Amino acid sequence: MRPVLALFTVSVSQALPRRRTIMLALLELAPAAIYLFATNSRTSAAAFQGVIEIGTSTFLALVLPVVAIVIAAGALGNERRDLTLSFIALRPIRRSVIALTKVAAASCAAIGLNVIGALALGISHTVRFGNGQVIGGLVAATIVASIAYASVFVPLGFLTDRAVIIGMAYLLIFENGIVFALSGLVLLSPWRLGAATIAGIVDGSRVFFDGAIGDLSMQRALVAMLIYALIGVGSTTWLLRRRDLA
């Protein structure tokens, strides 16, 4: 257990170097700032619609994926680039355990940063309009979507140096473009799993999501997240076993 704990701890701390963490944390505050500005003179009902819409369009569909992709792509990608992968690989730890630990560490680091944005947005709304359900929904959505993104981008970061660029293209072109037109593909969009989680937790919020998540339920979203995680850990394990390691 100790090797796994050591690997996890170091991986999380490496995912959050000070300067980058400060920059990403500031980015996390942007949706809350937009919300506060946009709902300055609105009624409670309009503010509720505002928190869901801004929470979706700026936080879930933009800030959260960017942060999660940047962190996850570096989890193994940086070790490969810095030639430290052999330091980890030449230890009596199974490749599957290394893969699981790396995905878990990237997920936790991404959740840790993204939860700042979720809390900032949720608390902004709750303090002004007294609806605490939104905080729970946003935090749960952050966990679900961050895990899904980390599961995809940890192996992709190991495979290619261009994982972040690929991730941005995937986010902007596929998730925020094509999937809006083809709602049957919602399960291929990790942030929509988070949106479905909010819809399942926050009463009356689904009506504001329908264009984005179709009929995706929270239960299906959670199952999809687990499948993402299994595929992510499985493919990372396979890559660690099959590829020559630097």
Place this chain on the structure above:
Amino acid sequence: MTLDPAFVEHPSIEIDVVSKWFGQKVAVSNLSCSFGPGVTGLLGPNGAGKTTLLRLIAGLTDVSDGRVTILGVNPRSHHAVYRSVSLVPDEDSVYEDMTGRRFVRYAAQLADTDASPSAVDEAITLVDMQAPSDRLIGGYSKGMRQRIKVAAALVTHPEVLILDEPLNGTDPVQRAHLIELFHELGDHGKTVIVSSHVLEEVERVSSRVIAIVDGRLAAAGSVEAIRAAMNDKPYVVRISTDRPRELGSALFATPSVSSIEAIPDAVVIRTQDIAGLGRDVPAEAQRIGARVLSFQPQDESLESVFRYLVERR
């Protein structure tokens, strides 16, 4: 029956007709040898395939053909063997934002061995890195990085220690200290492989040598045997002189010369006794009154010596 010098009687590591290619490039070709307790030098010019071979042994790279076993198992499928094996790679595989002490402790934690401050201190002391061990590795010199990597390898008390060019970047004092350390480990029954492209370095580190070039086994055995084999190599020497024909004729009669070719302004001589030729040339030049302007071995590089050994084998 005598054992092929490429093999040892009680091997910890066995390389069995191993080949490795990357696309069209063959890095290691049909190589067979073994390593056992004690220090073995892995010698070869840059690009000979030493690093690839060490990575194959460590299981970082999979063989294209053949079989590698370390302590009786394939390291790529038996990760438990890494409790007993450590690799010190040539490249800077260190965490720049860790202190040396944290790096060594991390190595111990990952190997699930004693990571207590005293165990970490012991490993750091072995490589004489006590003073800078609390500084970030990012600020270390090449020699300090090499030594902290060795400390991280030793903290797990491995049975097999694989070191890829560990003396690169070290100053003479550090070098002597590390060499003494490798000797001690070998004397305590550890299997230690030290790669280098410098024969004199390998000579100081180990008594047994495996020499490879172009991914093939060039020579194996004691340093003395390798040196003797290298001394058999014919040398080509170009001697610039004002009287090439006369000097060529005079030298042709000496025992040190195998063949001779006179060209304008020079004579090209093939010899297997470079020291004898060095004595004969001035003597014969003085006798016939010729001026020797230069004496240039044409293929003195280590690569040419190794290539000769491969062809001969």
